[in-house]
Amino acid sequence: MSALAITPELIAQHQLTEGEYQKITEILGREPTLTELGIFSVMWSEHCSYKSSRLHLKKLPTRSSLVLQGPGENAGVIDIGGGYAIAFKIESHNHPSFIEPFQGAATGVGGILRDIFTMGARPVAVLNSLRFGPPDDPLAGARNRRILEGVVSGIAHYGNCFGVPTVGGECLFDACYNGNPLVNVFALGIFRKDEIFLAQAAGVGNPVIYVGAKTGRDGIHGASMASAEFTEEAKQKRPNVQVGDPFLEKLLLEACLEAMRTGAIVGIQDMGAAGLTCSTCEMGSRGGVGIEIDLRHVPQRESGMTPYEIMLSESQERMLLVAEKGREEEVFAVFRKWGLDAVTVGEVTGDGLLRVKDHGTVVAEIPNRELADEAPLYDRPHTEPLRVAPIDGPAFASQDLGADLAAILASPDVASKRWIWEQYDYQVRTNTVMGPGGDAAVIRIKETGGFVAMALDGNQRWCVLSPRQGAILNVAECCRNLSVVGALPVAATNNLNFGNPERPEIMAQLVEAIEGMGEACRFFETPITGGNVSLYNETLGQGIYPTPVLGIVGLMHTPPVTIDFKAAGRTILLLGGIGEADERSFGGTQYAKAVLDGLWGVPPALDMDFEKRLQAVAREAASSGLAESAHDVSDGGLAVALAECTFGPAGIGAEIDLDSDLRPELLLFHEGPSRVVISTARPESVEELASRHGIPVLRIGRTAPDRLTITQRGAVLVDREVMQLRESWANGLTRSTGLA
Amino acid sequence: MTFGVVVFPGSNCDHDAFHAISRNLTWDGERCEAKFLWHAEESVGDADAVILPGGFSFGDYLRCGAIGKFSPVMRAVKRFADSGGLVIGICNGFQILVETGLLPGALVRNRGLRFVCKSVALRAGTQASPFTSEIEPGRTLQIPVAHGDGCYYADERTLDELEAEDRVAFRYVDNPNGSLRDIAGILNRQRNVLGMMPHPERATETLMGSTDGLAVFQSMAAAIACRTPLVR
Numbered sequence: 013m014s015a016l017a018i019t020p021e022l023i024a025q026h027q028l029t030e031g032e033y034q035k036i037t038e039i040l041g042r043e044p045t046l047t048e049l050g051i052f053s054v055m056w057s058e059h060c061s062y063k064s065s066r067l068h069l070k071k072l073p074t075r076s077s078l079v080l081q082g083p084g085e086n087a088g089v090i091d092i093g094g095g096y097a098i099a100f101k102i103e104s105h106n107h108p109s110f111i112e113p114f115q116g117a118a119t120g121v122g123g124i125l126r127d128i129f130t131m132g133a134r135p136v137a138v139l140n141s142l143r144f145g146p147p148d149d150p151l152a153g154a155r156n157r158r159i160l161e162g163v164v165s166g167i168a169h170y171g172n173c174f175g176v177p178t179v180g181g182e183c184l185f186d187a188c189y190n191g192n193p194l195v196n197v198f199a200l201g202i203f204r205k206d207e208i209f210l211a212q213a214a215g216v217g218n219p220v221i222y223v224g225a226k227t228g229r230d231g232i233h234g235a236s237m238a239s240a241e242f243t244e245e246a247k248q249k250r251p252n253v254q255v256g257d258p259f260l261e262k263l264l265l266e267a268c269l270e271a272m273r274t275g276a277i278v279g280i281q282d283m284g285a286a287g288l289t290c291s292t293c294e295m296g297s298r299g300g301v302g303i304e305i306d307l308r309h310v311p312q313r314e315s316g317m318t319p320y321e322i323m324l325s326e327s328q329e330r331m332l333l334v335a336e337k338g339r340e341e342e343v344f345a346v347f348r349k350w351g352l353d354a355v356t357v358g359e360v361t362g363d364g365l366l367r368v369k370d371h372g373t374v375v376a377e378i379p380n381r382e383l384a385d386e387a388p389l390y391d392r393p394h395t396e397p398l399r400v401a402p403i404d405g406p407a408f409a410s411q412d413l414g415a416d417l418a419a420i421l422a423s424p425d426v427a428s429k430r431w432i433w434e435q436y437d438y439q440v441r442t443n444t445v446m447g448p449g450g451d452a453a454v455i456r457i458k459e460t461g462g463f464v465a466m467a468l469d470g471n472q473r474w475c476v477l478s479p480r481q482g483a484i485l486n487v488a489e490c491c492r493n494l495s496v497v498g499a500l501p502v503a504a505t506n507n508l509n510f511g512n513p514e515r516p517e518i519m520a521q522l523v524e525a526i527e528g529m530g531e532a533c534r535f536f537e538t539p540i541t542g543g544n545v546s547l548y549n550e551t552l553g554q555g556i557y558p559t560p561v562l563g564i565v566g567l568m569h570t571p572p573v574t575i576d577f578k579a580a581g582r583t584i585l586l587l588g589g590i591g592e593a594d595e596r597s598f599g600g601t602q603y604a605k606a607v608l609d610g611l612w613g614v615p616p617a618l619d620m621d622f623e624k625r626l627q628a629v630a631r632e633a634a635s636s637g638l639a640e641s642a643h644d645v646s647d648g649g650l651a652v653a654l655a656e657c658t659f660g661p662a663g664i665g666a667e668i669d670l671d672s673d674l675r676p677e678l679l680l681f682h683e684g685p686s687r688v689v690i691s692t693a694r695p696e697s698v699e700e701l702a703s704r705h706g707i708p709v710l711r712i713g714r715t716a717p718d719r720l721t722i723t724q725r726g727a728v729l730v731d732r733e734v735m736q737l738r739e740s741w742a743n744g745l746t747r748s749t750g751l752a
Numbered sequence: 753m754t755f756g757v758v759v760f761p762g763s764n765c766d767h768d769a770f771h772a773i774s775r776n777l778t779w780d781g782e783r784c785e786a787k788f789l790w791h792a793e794e795s796v797g798d799a800d801a802v803i804l805p806g807g808f809s810f811g812d813y814l815r816c817g818a819i820g821k822f823s824p825v826m827r828a829v830k831r832f833a834d835s836g837g838l839v840i841g842i843c844n845g846f847q848i849l850v851e852t853g854l855l856p857g858a859l860v861r862n863r864g865l866r867f868v869c870k871s872v873a874l875r876a877g878t879q880a881s882p883f884t885s886e887i888e889p890g891r892t893l894q895i896p897v898a899h900g901d902g903c904y905y906a907d908e909r910t911l912d913e914l915e916a917e918d919r920v921a922f923r924y925v926d927n928p929n930g931s932l933r934d935i936a937g938i939l940n941r942q943r944n945v946l947g948m949m950p951h952p953e954r955a956t957e958t959l960m961g962s963t964d965g966l967a968v969f970q971s972m973a974a975a976i977a978c979r980t981p982l983v984r
Contacts, residue, residue: 173808175764259811437898442768
């Protein structure tokens, strides 16, 4: 073994603490080699080990009658009936996307796609949740625009070429993301429920086979990079960002699915973060076996790579699989057909060790279980969540509510994201029934005749005002987005984006958000089947707002209901009523942000039981055909929701009169939950449906040609041409960004 | 009636074309059939028509379609076309056809420099072809585009020739990519090879928002039905 001395400096460079190093020597019963030190450092990084969050993640619900696979595998799996299942997960690629937006985002897509097809599922949909600094920020605007353009084109490049539709998502802007953009990518795949592949090694003597791209020096220590704050030297980390090859990934997909059909594959795992290291020891640990490999067999695209570099490389588009002994040739034949490298690099052993040889010489020998599953867990101290906003906001009075509405519609958060999603092929595979721009994305499942709906939500303004309440509201909103199109929410995945957990006030944000999310997911019966934690989203001491992003999937049997009004003369109903609001719960709204440039107070209150019943009404109104259009009231409040309903191809407007004591600004723009706008030709039937669930319904007006008019007990608040409002909304993003 | 769908490494609309033909296209009350043709095959077999589907053949890291044209199956496709067989190249398939020389001109980067995915309005430039015969004159078709390199380019003489010979199969009503003379699809001189950037296979059922693409495949089916068997 290498005789290189392990110095305290070397240990610190690997971001291992003294205590962690101590534990390593106890596990090994000796000092580690440099290669072993590297292996431990990536497996015990925050990114791979979840050492700061794992204790709290245990509080999340993970089971239901539909869950076939919960957390711990490459993706969660749920039963959708008819003999089929879907695998889905969300994952972040925040740090790489800041350093190199195009490749960072592209490889983020590549990574999550591999997680899906590793399980045997064919990816059929991708969504993304993005956060950037404001494109019109006076200081960082140019960089923010460059990151936005790079990330979007990177996602487009990878997804379009691979041939998976990018069907939806969300994109919000805030100054806290100036130095820390967030790129969270969700992917979903379909397969037969009796053909699920797991990332487990088994069968002593079975060959361990490496397939896909050759190993290079790219991405070494990517996982560790994603586990530290950024400093001025961030640019020097560029070589840590991997380069994606979507064509190779497409070949890998087809070859893996074909190879799985041979029946010769025992277990399979992609090489993502921590590459060969992670895939070997995790497969060994899950199967309770050892794995021995010799690096001389690993296909390499650079000469002179050391064992350390080969084990830590994060070169993309690689997979590790265990095949049945004697059936290797069946597997190789498939990979040959697709022109891919497939070589036996080692075998499964009975000793529980990860043994790495280099031309026969042992360079690392570590117990798999201790390496993969026994990283130190930290119960990091947490106090009160960091509070950055005052409780009370400024006094305000609108001069022109119509102009305020137009300003909110034109603000980057609310404005149409068409500039983004038109760059994505959202139709390939011809399953997209409802693409980007809807409350949820919906694909049909050709194999079963059913539909799967998906939505991502993560309102960071709520979460910074109260991580717990914000997380609860996010779950409710995400479920509502599914319910309004007609789907029943059934399972979730989460991406927890936070700052530095070593700061107690940040750790408190994480803990409270997880607890809130757990409470709400339990209540709404959407267990979390997997996900990702991204910590240390801080640059130069400036952290992001707590941004827990939820991805929830729902099932339905009828085509979805869309947002836009379809015809004039229909009754417009507000399910759930006007809701409650006061100045303090108004500080997180888009009105406070876009019109008043402020943030204060607390998130709105939520009655979860009421919300659940409201969603049942919305879902039934949609699936029974009673609702001709449906839209949940969220960012920008009721006025924005109504305006968005008028932006359909028919250009139908509305005449609305609201009977309320609220002051007009709150009435139009408060963002209280549990409200849905629908248009219908049969209002009595909807009212009857709602009363069965004990949900109030208000008849607030009728659809009408060309204008949106909103009055309060007859007094005009807003009276604008639909075309004019639509123009503000349609061009808001490009106007504020200077993007053409 | 069987449509052969070529699969290049990197094709990703192959399954969509297969689905559109085998599930949504009928002729004379009977469902049409589709079968995949792997790019390494030397023959198109018993196919009555060939579809070169969309995607990114061989990654399209060089010019789009520049590697795809070297696949063995393209020799078979050329023989098939030379003997009068119907060949439709969609999106990447169109790019491969121009690279192969079966169609004139080139497809270059979109004028806006970005990938664009949206439904566009098309008009058939001629009814006199086995791909457009079922499209009533003046009808507007709503069919999606999804491409980064879809700007049709050719020199003036070629463009004049295409128009003079009535070989512009489709034009954009609202040009999404800067194509010269709004050209969305063209025919070869023998009128049995069509290349088009829009995706008719994505518009073959109401659930997907449009059935206008069916007219293209129905025209092909009509042409196949009323023709004597090809000599191969």
